[in-house]
Amino acid sequence: MPLNTDKTIEGSFQLIGGDFSIAGESSAQLKKILSDLGVAEDIIRRASIATFEAEMNVIIYAAAGTLSYTITPQQIRIVLVDMGPGIKDTEQAMKEGFSTAPDWVREMGWGAGMGLPNMKKNSDEFKLDSVVGEGTTVEMAINLP
Amino acid sequence: MKLSEVIEKLSLDVKTVNVGLEQDVTGVYVSDLLSDVMANSKEGNIWITLQTHLNIVAVAGLKTMAGIIIVNNRQPEKEIIEKAESEKIAIMTTSLPAFEVAGKLYQMLS
Numbered sequence: 001m002p003l004n005t006d007k008t009i010e011g012s013f014q015l016i017g018g019d020f021s022i023a024g025e026s027s028a029q030l031k032k033i034l035s036d037l038g039v040a041e042d043i044i045r046r047a048s049i050a051t052f053e054a055e056m057n058v059i060i061y062a063a064a065g066t067l068s069y070t071i072t073p074q075q076i077r078i079v080l081v082d083m084g085p086g087i088k089d090t091e092q093a094m095k096e097g098f099s100t101a102p103d104w105v106r107e108m109g110w111g112a113g114m115g116l117p118n119m120k121k122n123s124d125e126f127k128l129d130s131v132v133g134e135g136t137t138v139e140m141a142i143n144l145p
Numbered sequence: 146m147k148l149s150e151v152i153e154k155l156s157l158d159v160k161t162v163n164v165g166l167e168q169d170v171t172g173v174y175v176s177d178l179l180s181d182v183m184a185n186s187k188e189g190n191i192w193i194t195l196q197t198h199l200n201i202v203a204v205a206g207l208k209t210m211a212g213i214i215i216v217n218n219r220q221p222e223k224e225i226i227e228k229a230e231s232e233k234i235a236i237m238t239t240s241l242p243a244f245e246v247a248g249k250l251y252q253m254l255s
Contacts, residue, residue: 020198020199020200021199023199023200023203024200024203024204024206024207025203027203027207028203028206028207031207045208048207049183049207052183052203052204052207053183056180108179108196108198108200109176109177109178109179109194109196109200110179110180110200112178112180112181114178114180114181114184115180118180118183118184121184
């Protein structure tokens with residue numbers, strides 16, 4: 001199904017570390033934008049899950065972050081740049097079940113080591129870059145049919 | 146089966162007001178891990194959990210779930226119920242543990 005527009009649509013959300021009350025707001029807004037554009041349900045679902053998990057990583061681990069999106073008729077591109085502690089071993093971080101989340105976060109049902117794998121699973125392209133002491137960048141793309 | 150029938154048969158305590166209860170229940174997902182629910186629940190599912198914090202509403206909203214059943218007599222705070230009302234997500238509570246709620250629902254829905 002073609003989009004309702006042939007323009008490129010861009011935007012971004014600011015995320016603050018530790019603020020669990022805003023969790024899911026960016027993904028909900030992106031979901032609405034995609035829905036208004038006439039994007040197929042399964043693609044919206046994948047983009048929303050990937051975005052929600054990206055939000056959670058900033059909220060759980062970082063001081064702050066920016067989540068930006070670019071929507072073209074071909075692709076949804078989501079880039080997350082955070083000011084966080086960085087990830088020592090990105091390969092290990094991608095393993096399902098591996099987590100460095102503190103106990104209180106796990107008690108909330110987050111920090112189960114599913115975030116990054118969920119992001120990758122729901123993306124057609126996925127790239128993780130991290131520098132310890134500086135922050136982490138996640139780039140995801142979901143192709144539009 | 147409609148959510149209202151599930152509520153009646155399990156004698157659930159509905160916490161949200163002005164949230165429709167006539168939606169069809171497509172199935173049930175039981176988990177206390179939010180990423181697991183995001184990854185594996187389906188639209189129209191009832192979610193059984195012991196979590197009571199604000200993020201359950203966002204997860205249920207994202208997956209367009211039929212509603213959340215909070216087990217073991219755990220009670221969500223007013224703020225969470227209000228958020229659920231604004232997101233149109235029904236929240237129900239029960240004194241039963243997750244196993245019993247899931248068992249009853251399994252029989253009702255299969």
